[in-house]
Each structure stands twice: as C-alpha cells, then as structure tokens.
Amino acid sequence: MKEFELIGRYFKRPAPSALLGVGDDAAIVRPTPGCDMHMSVDMLVEGRHFFADVAPRALGHKTLAVNLSDLAAMGARARWALLSIALPQADEAWVAEFAAGFHALAAEHGVELIGGDTTCGPLTLSVTVLGETPAGQALRRDAARVGDDVWVSGELGLGALAVRRRLGWLEVDDAALLQTAQRKLEYPEPRLALGSLLLPFAHAAADVSDGLMADLGHILAASGVAGEVWAGSLPSDPRLEALRPRYLDCLAAGGDDYELVFTAPADLRQQVEAAAAQCACRVSRIGRIVAGQGGRLLDAAGDTIPLKKEGYDHFG
Amino acid sequence: MKEFELIGRYFKRPAPSALLGVGDDAAIVRPTPGCDMHMSVDMLVEGRHFFADVAPRALGHKTLAVNLSDLAAMGARARWALLSIALPQADEAWVAEFAAGFHALAAEHGVELIGGDTTCGPLTLSVTVLGETPAGQALRRDAARVGDDVWVSGELGLGALAVRRRLGWLEVDDAALLQTAQRKLEYPEPRLALGSLLLPFAHAAADVSDGLMADLGHILAASGVAGEVWAGSLPSDPRLEALRPRYLDCLAAGGDDYELVFTAPADLRQQVEAAAAQCACRVSRIGRIVAGQGGRLLDAAGDTIPLKKEGYDHFG
Numbered sequence: 001m002k003e004f005e006l007i008g009r010y011f012k013r014p015a016p017s018a019l020l021g022v023g024d025d026a027a028i029v030r031p032t033p034g035c036d037m038h039m040s041v042d043m044l045v046e047g048r049h050f051f052a053d054v055a056p057r058a059l060g061h062k063t064l065a066v067n068l069s070d071l072a073a074m075g076a077r078a079r080w081a082l083l084s085i086a087l088p089q090a091d092e093a094w095v096a097e098f099a100a101g102f103h104a105l106a107a108e109h110g111v112e113l114i115g116g117d118t119t120c121g122p123l124t125l126s127v128t129v130l131g132e133t134p135a136g137q138a139l140r141r142d143a144a145r146v147g148d149d150v151w152v153s154g155e156l157g158l159g160a161l162a163v164r165r166r167l168g169w170l171e172v173d174d175a176a177l178l179q180t181a182q183r184k185l186e187y188p189e190p191r192l193a194l195g196s197l198l199l200p201f202a203h204a205a206a207d208v209s210d211g212l213m214a215d216l217g218h219i220l221a222a223s224g225v226a227g228e229v230w231a232g233s234l235p236s237d238p239r240l241e242a243l244r245p246r247y248l249d250c251l252a253a254g255g256d257d258y259e260l261v262f263t264a265p266a267d268l269r270q271q272v273e274a275a276a277a278q279c280a281c282r283v284s285r286i287g288r289i290v291a292g293q294g295g296r297l298l299d300a301a302g303d304t305i306p307l308k309k310e311g312y313d314h315f316g
Numbered sequence: 317m318k319e320f321e322l323i324g325r326y327f328k329r330p331a332p333s334a335l336l337g338v339g340d341d342a343a344i345v346r347p348t349p350g351c352d353m354h355m356s357v358d359m360l361v362e363g364r365h366f367f368a369d370v371a372p373r374a375l376g377h378k379t380l381a382v383n384l385s386d387l388a389a390m391g392a393r394a395r396w397a398l399l400s401i402a403l404p405q406a407d408e409a410w411v412a413e414f415a416a417g418f419h420a421l422a423a424e425h426g427v428e429l430i431g432g433d434t435t436c437g438p439l440t441l442s443v444t445v446l447g448e449t450p451a452g453q454a455l456r457r458d459a460a461r462v463g464d465d466v467w468v469s470g471e472l473g474l475g476a477l478a479v480r481r482r483l484g485w486l487e488v489d490d491a492a493l494l495q496t497a498q499r500k501l502e503y504p505e506p507r508l509a510l511g512s513l514l515l516p517f518a519h520a521a522a523d524v525s526d527g528l529m530a531d532l533g534h535i536l537a538a539s540g541v542a543g544e545v546w547a548g549s550l551p552s553d554p555r556l557e558a559l560r561p562r563y564l565d566c567l568a569a570g571g572d573d574y575e576l577v578f579t580a581p582a583d584l585r586q587q588v589e590a591a592a593a594q595c596a597c598r599v600s601r602i603g604r605i606v607a608g609q610g611g612r613l614l615d616a617a618g619d620t621i622p623l624k625k626e627g628y629d630h631f632g
Contacts, residue, residue, distance in 0.1 A: 019352060023538070024457045025389035025523055026356035026447070031347035036335060039430075040342035041444055043400035045437030073341035084359035084400075084442040114355075117442070121361030126400040126433070126442035128357055131342070141340045207341055222339070 006090055007118055010099040011083065015112040018080065027114035029080055035132040040070035046123040051166065056094045058186035059125070060101025066209065067129040068109060068190035069258040073207040075139040075199030076131030078111045078192055086121030109192055139198060139205035139262065144223035148203055148263035150287035151272060153191050156212060157236045157247060158184035160254020170246060177239045188258035194283075197275035198262060205262035211253040213307060216261050217295050226292030232300055235284040252297050253307045263289055322406055323434055326415040327399065331428040334396065343430035345396055351448040356386035362439040367482065372410045374502035375441070376417025382525065383445040384425060384506035385574040389523040391455040391515030392447030394427045394508055402437030425508055455514065455521035455578065460539035464519055464579035466603035467588060469507050472528060473552045473563060474500035476570020486562060493555045504574035509595035514578060517587055521578035527569040529623060532577050533611050542608030548616055551600040568613050569623045579605055 007022065015021035020028040031037055044063055046052055064081060071078045083102070087095070106113060111129070162181040164170040172178055195205065204223055206215045213229065220227045234251045241247060264272050269285070276283040287298075297305045323338065331337035336344040347353055360379055362368050380397060387394045399418070403411070422429060427445070478497040480486040488494055511521065520539055522531045529545065536543045550567045557563060580588050585601070592599040603614075613621045 020454070020456065025386040025521075026354040026392065026445075028352050028354050028390070028449075028454055030352050030451065033349065036344050036346050037353070038342040038344050039396075039398060039444070039446070041398045041400050041431060041433050041442070043402055043433045043435050043437075043440075043442060045402050045435055045440075048435065048437055070341040074344070076342065080355075082355060082357045082444060084357050086359055086361050086440060115357060117357050117359045119359050119361055119364060121359075121364055121440060122438040124359075124361075124402060124437060124440045124442075126357070126359065126440075128355070128398060128444040129342075130355070133344075135346065138336070138344055140336065205341075 006095060010095050011113060011116060013103060013113055015114045017112055018114045021114040022116065032132050034135055036135050038071055038074045038076040038131040038133060039128060040067055041126060041128045042067045043124065043126040056097035057101035060098040061105050061187050063125045063127055064102050064105050065188045065190050066258060067127040068192060069207040071129055071131040072191040072195035073139060073205045073260055075137065075195045076133045077196060078109050078129060078131045080114045080130040081106060081111050082128040083113060083116035084126040086119050086124040088123060133199060137199055139195065139202055141204055141206055141219045142222035144204035144219050144225050144263040144289050146225055146289055146291050147266055148289040149266050149269065149285050150216065150227055150229060150263055150289060151283050152212065152235065152259055152261045152286050153194055153281055153283050154259040155236050156234055156257050156259065157240050157250035157254050159256030160250040161240065163256060170243065174239055177237065180237060185256060190258060191260045191281060193279035194260060194276065194281045197278055201268055201271055202262050202264040205260055208257040208259045208261050209255060211255040212261060213252050213295050213297060219263065220293065220295050226290050227287055227295040228290060229287035229295060229297050231297050231305055233284060233286045235282060248305065249308060322411060326411050327429060327432060329419060329429055331430045333428055334430045337430040338432065348448050350451050352451050354387055354390045354392040354447040354449060355444060356383055357442060357444045358383045359440065359442040372413035373417035376414040377421050377503050379441045379443055380418050380421050381504045381506050382574060383443040384508060385523040387445055387447040388507040388511035389455060389521045389576055391453065391511045392449045393512060394425050394445060394447045396430050396446040397422060397427050398444040399429060399432035400442040402435050402440040404439055449515060453515055455511065455518055457520055457522055457535045458538035460520035460535050460541050460579040460605050462541055462605055462607050463582055464605040465582050465585065465601050466532065466543055466545060466579055466605060467599050468528065468551065468575055468577045468602050469510055469597055469599050470575040471552050472550055472573050472575065473556055473566035473570050475572030476566040477556065479572060486559065490555055493553065496553060501572060506574065507576045507597060510576060510592065510597045513591035513594055517584055518578050518580040521576050524573040524575045524577050525571055527571040528577060529568050529611050529613060535579065536609065536611050542606050543603055543611040544606060545603035545611060545613050547613050547621055549600060549602045551598060564621065565624060
C-alpha cells in the first residue's frame, strides 16, 4: 500500500469546518473572529510513551487524547488536529485500527483532522492540536494567586499503577483493579468539557501528565507562589490503598493521569462544584496556594512527605 | 541536562507576536483579523530524510526549511512554528547547534518558535508551521487551468545529486559541483518571498520535495487537468549535464529541491517575471497545462521521456 493511498483511505476525512483539509501543502482554516488560537504538540515514542504491544486502536485514542488534554488545561475549545506518523512498515490492518481510535475520539469532541505527514521510521507519533477561546481568556499556568484552592479532576494514580505493574515494579493481584487501571492508561479522557466550564472563573490550570506534584510545580513556578497538597485528599480508586506505601508515589508523582490540576478563588467553591456536576466529572479540593515557592505534599499532621521524584524527566 | 533546562536554554526565545509562547500547556496567538490561517506539518526521520552524520546546524535549518517551503507553496506569510523532537540522548553541544540553525532561519523569515515537545527516542523531528494569507487567498493545488503556463523556481536536481552520490548510485568527480549540491541539500531556501508575490495572480502551486513530476502530478490530479513539461527547459546547474543520461532523473524526479512548481495564466508572464525579479529568485517556464490527465515529460521532438519513477514514496 502506497503512502498516498494510506493517507487517503485511513486519515482523510471530511473536514467541513476547514477551508482546506488533508491533501495540499498546508491546511487552511478561518479563525473565529474575536477568538485567540491555542496550539500544542506532543510526541509519543514507542517504548517510552507506550508499550510496543499496545493495541493500535488504544494508541490512536491516546495519541490524540494527550494533546486534547493540553487544550483542556487552557480551557480551550478543541477544533483541529494534524498528525505526523512514522511507521516501520505500511501495515494496513494496524493503520486501520489506529485511525479508528483516533477518529472516534476526534468525533466525540468535534475535532477535525486537517493535515499531517506519513513517513517510514521507528514508530513515532506527533499530533498538533488547535483550539480557540474568546480573546484574552485562557487558563494559564502563571495565574495562580495566594489564597486559591487547588483542585484536581477525576482520579489519580491508575495509569501509573498500570505502567509500574507492567514494568515489574509493583505486584498487583486484583484483576478488576488492573483492568480499570489499564483502561485509564490506554483510554484517558481529555477533560475538555470541564476546562471550558472553568474558563470564565478559574485561575491557573495544567494537565497532569508527568505527575501531580511536577505539573502543579509548573503552575507554582510560573505564578511565583507556593502550594500545599494534602495527601489524604488525593482522589483515587479505594483499592489502590492496598498498595501502601507505594500508592502515594502513584498518586502524587506517577503521571499518565491526564486529569486537570487547577486553582480557583476559595470563594468560588460552589461554582467549581457546579461546573464539575454539569459535565459529570469528579473534582476534589486537594490543597491551597500560599506565599513562597515550591510545592509540598503534607500528611494529616501537616508534615511534609518526601517523594522519590516529583514526576517524569525524559532525560532523567 | 534535564528536559526543561534543555528547552529553556536552547529552544525558548522571545516570541513578541504571540500572547503565550513556550512553557504552558499550549501556546496562544491572536490571528490577524481578515486572514485565513495555514498550517502544515512535516516529520524528518534519521536515515530516511537525513544522514546520521549531518551537521546539527544544517539539520536545524532544514527541519524548519522544509516546513516553511509548504507555506511558501500556499503563498502564505510564515508566522509561527512548533517543534517536536525525539533525541537519543541530551547531547547539549548537538542541541545547541541544531537550535542555532533552526533559529537563524526562523529569524530570517520572522517566524517565532512558540511551542514544542522534547522527548527521548530515535532521532525524529516534527515541525508544525502556521502562516496567514488574506481571507480567501491561497495558491491551492486544485486551481490549475487549461492554458496556464507551468513554472518552477530556482534550480532542480542538485539535492538529489548529493543524495545519490552519497548513496553510491552516482559517481561525481567535480568537487565544486558536489559542494554546491551538498549546500543545496542541507540548506534549502524556502521560497516564501516568491510565494507571497505570486499569491494575487498565480493559480496553483506546490513545493518540489518528492520530485518535480510527482509534485506537479498532485496539482494536475487535484485540478483535473494534464501537464506537459519540456525536459530541455528544466533549470539546473549546467555542470549537471555531464551526468547524462542520469541527470534527467535528478531534475525531473529527484526530489529534495524545495523549489516551487506553479501555474499562472499565459497572459501574465511579465508579472511572474517581475515578481521573480523583485525577490531575486530565478523562475523558468517549463511547460503548460492542457486538457486531460497526468503529466508528461517531453523531449525536443515532443516525444514522452519515460522516468523510472516520478518521485519518492515512503513505503515504495
């Protein structure tokens, strides 16, 4: 199967919101008047971001999901995507499944694939996503203020559990828990609806990809503030507690969560909870922003809990 | 050196035209009112798009240049870029040189690097570029009309010559020619100025990356027309003729040219030449658009010259 046939059959889809989609030197879109454009790119490499034997449908989902998660963290509406893919060979069945996973998630969020590049090489995916917000609005990392609450969406630690178990770092006997964790690892749900609802009143946000304390740390550094996180308030699957003492590493520094960590004024707690209820997404208040610098994970007595590392460094 | 230090030191640069550049979940730009946005992505893989021993500065240039070439082919003004890079290790000297080559070309064209992703993996680069045109204007591939002239910018075949010699497919003794060819291969100049000047009156355009006849073929197929190209009119370095009969393969199907092939009404030849003169870029009239389908390379007698293949297929 030739490169252009592959693109035409599996990646080219109608893109009614674009002036020009897949098939020219560039795609063309008409930005919505009065909106700013948000754009983000993430690259996924076999053996580092996913296991070589991952189901291609799951990989197609996740490749787009991790990028949409970045737009969610800005409070942006997702609009368009471009996909670069290097494949070891033109395996049509594999590409069909990958594309099905990608397009299914795209359709769910009204995202149109408008361009890309297909080449031969070690399996590598790079997606660029574009989103829009009303001009001047965004959940930036540098907008946390002293007195804000710190919140996180969904549940933490499940993706990290699945990775650690697969790597042989953890033993987990609970088959049902493992299945839940594997699902969370392979099919993360980008929190776009929540991000959009938070946009008008929340302060800062980031998506939790490298680990909660690491990603919150980016907010703290960019905003010039400090943060306290209460270990006992971190939301997770109750079955994870059986993994004590390792479970806190998964929750606070595991990564692969693709949840939103965000800050909002303490007097707007009801609005946060109303927004979460509106999109049926769990949110948990896990800490607060204080003066100073750096993030601290605190136990019930208020003492700092040391973490082996706060998150993932690709060259660490 | 850690991932974030690497990004901060070598890739983060002031981006005054962006509302938010490198360092958040997404970058933010404010589109120019009344403009359409053009976007393109290209992925480069070691051993396929470049040799493993390429100078990192040249690779930094070329990684951006091949993407800007796509915007040039749309007639767009280049504005912003995002860079995904997978590196086998955090080699600071290598990254410094790569970034220098990338930023030098970006500065030359007023392009700002506003985002990206850095990870560990087999050396792979993926750049997304964004450009603008006045709303509704673009040099699309589907706009060629019967009666148009076919033009090409610059000179053809030099990049292909350098690749073929390196692969041992061709012997070339002329050291000065080789140096010229190597330079063209490593430092292609995106024809952005020419594209912008052609935008108001040319019809269709594509950039010549896979090979002249292949890339012209995309225009012909998209426009539902046929094209005749006169082999004797293909512009190149006169020293290339010494390579007969192989040189025609380099010129017409070699690829790695990053020139523009475009069509324009036959009564606007003076405008094409004036645009070329204004930006000091050679242009050559090499053929014409006729009714039918497919492209034909013709000799002086008007007979079709067979080519071994028209261009590059990544899975061919």
